[in-house]
Amino acid sequence: MAAQSQIWPEASQFIIKIAVGTPPTEVHAILDTGSDLFWTQCLPCANCYRQTNPIYDPSKSSTFQTLSCELPQCHLTGSGAACSGTDTCKYNYGYGSGLTQGELATEQMAVTSRSGAMKLFQGVVFGCGHNNSGTFNPNEMGLIGLGRGAISFVSQIGPSIGGRKFSLCLMPTNTDPTISSSISIGSGSEVKGPGVITAQLVQISDPTYYSLTLTGISVGNTLIPYSTSGPPAQGNTVLDTGTPPTLLPKELYERLAAEVRRQIPSEPIGDTLCYKDNLGDLVMTLHFDGGVDLPLSTIQTFNQMPDGSFCFAAMGVDDDSALIGNSMMANFLVGYDIDNMTVSFKPTDCTKIG
Template sequence: MGELVDEFVEGIRLPLTSGGDGNFLVTVGFGTPKRDFTLLFDTGSGTTWTQCEPCSAGCNQQIPIFDPSTSSSFSNATCDPTCDYPIKYHDGTYSSGYYVKDTLTIASDLHPNFVFGCAQKIDGNFGGAAGILGVRPGKYSLMAQTNSDYSSLFCYCLPAAEKSAGYVVLGLKAFATCLPDKDKMIPISLGSNQDADSYFVTLTGITIGQQRLDISGNVSSPLKAIIDSGTSISRLPFSLYSDLRQAFQGLMSQYTTAPPSAKFDTCYNLEGQNNWTPPKMVLYFEGVDLDLIPSAVTFREKDNLLRCARLL
């Protein structure tokens, strides 16, 4: 196997950085001549889009937005029945515009006639990014449109902290990059989710503190969970979440509860608890036990006074 892995060198490796608020960023180029833009890397979205002139509402990226009139390779897309697109994400953010074609540049690789969304209206905070790089399977996804170059193969490693860097690898090079760390790798499978295909990981168990929750008593076991790099909140079936919340509350019984905050319903006022850490939580996947860092268990607000459970 080692000799085969050494031969898998074709492909591209890109830095993957933290944009804060649970977002992860990659830099790609659009147009001819190429202009670089920073996009959110999103395994939960099948559409790539960037903010375009003339943007009528909400465009807020930190550099000038993409101007199709300056690109010699730009053209309108051919769509059925329409090239207009509206996308509303689970957190309420929104992007709408129309599909176009232009050259996408990933590192040194050129991908002519790449179809992407030319956003005309933005609603919500995308962290100053120019748009989204959609990696989920789909007609206009990155993987579908670059299949002849990368064979729909990729792997990625998320940065561990805001000032550190991870990576995303496209193509056969993904084997050489990720297989040597297979003992730390969580396999991703492809499956259907309502009206779209998604990437899934298999969750086999959860431990909170010293208590192992019984997944099989709540939902089908093992549990297939969508892997979505575009959201920082884990969502569980209600019955399983109720058991987790009850166990969490039992471990936090000596602390003062606080009203719900935003989408979080299990919150505590921790004023004066400067050295407090949340209960230990472990997620069990196929072949990998993942010890969650404290910031993955609770969400901090209001100058460290309020902490809320991150799982919904």
């Protein structure tokens, strides 16, 4: 029953193709587990960033339908709805690096599997974005939110195809952009079998996030506790495919960076955690509540840069919480299960499954 589609790398993000409307417009959207709304740039544009492919034109689709503020779909969790009375349902959705504003509408959508089979979904709520800005590039036509909120793409289509669950496999940084991987949604997308590591998600106040409790990080056999001042807060870490680097509280990052620097045999480039070569056989392990350990190789913890050097895939931020970015999830088949509140990791060569 699962809906399947291919994933492509695009700069430091990952893209899925979705057909929107009747006749269909092909939309290339950033995969983002850290937000809920699916939106695309939409004519007429009050302020759209430059886009290479044609911008979706709702006036040419026979299945486009705007929502009014009275309808319950306008007020789904995670919609960013901003309206009153009986007006058209407007939305305002902000990100760390940009925003999108427009109207919420329903539309027919389709994803195409690797076999070429097309799966149609009617009446999917999405954002028709007339004012969009941020660090989007011309090949990114919008963003598909795969969070836990009611308006997310997986929450909307999941119940019709066997459940609110999906799995995806992200490729390492600098993978040839002609190589694709895949995403699977619904029944059949479960990640199971030998070598699977499963952690229980934590319910936090924000209904969007896939949150885990990170208790510490080991570098080799040396444990770096998450906090030096007591037990860590529950749900202190989110999984976010829409953010490339892993973000750690500054104090934790500094302790971790010092240990990484101590264990790598070669000298770093200046004051950075970048190396020309010889990272050794460094293994870093993420420790989650419940005794769940996720070992990471240098494929996940270091990004190969255009000049051939390798740079650490994490950085310190002024925040008490952590975020595991898409670089650190490379070469794992990751299964997200909203209904059972679990996330599962299976080491996989993601360049070989597209």
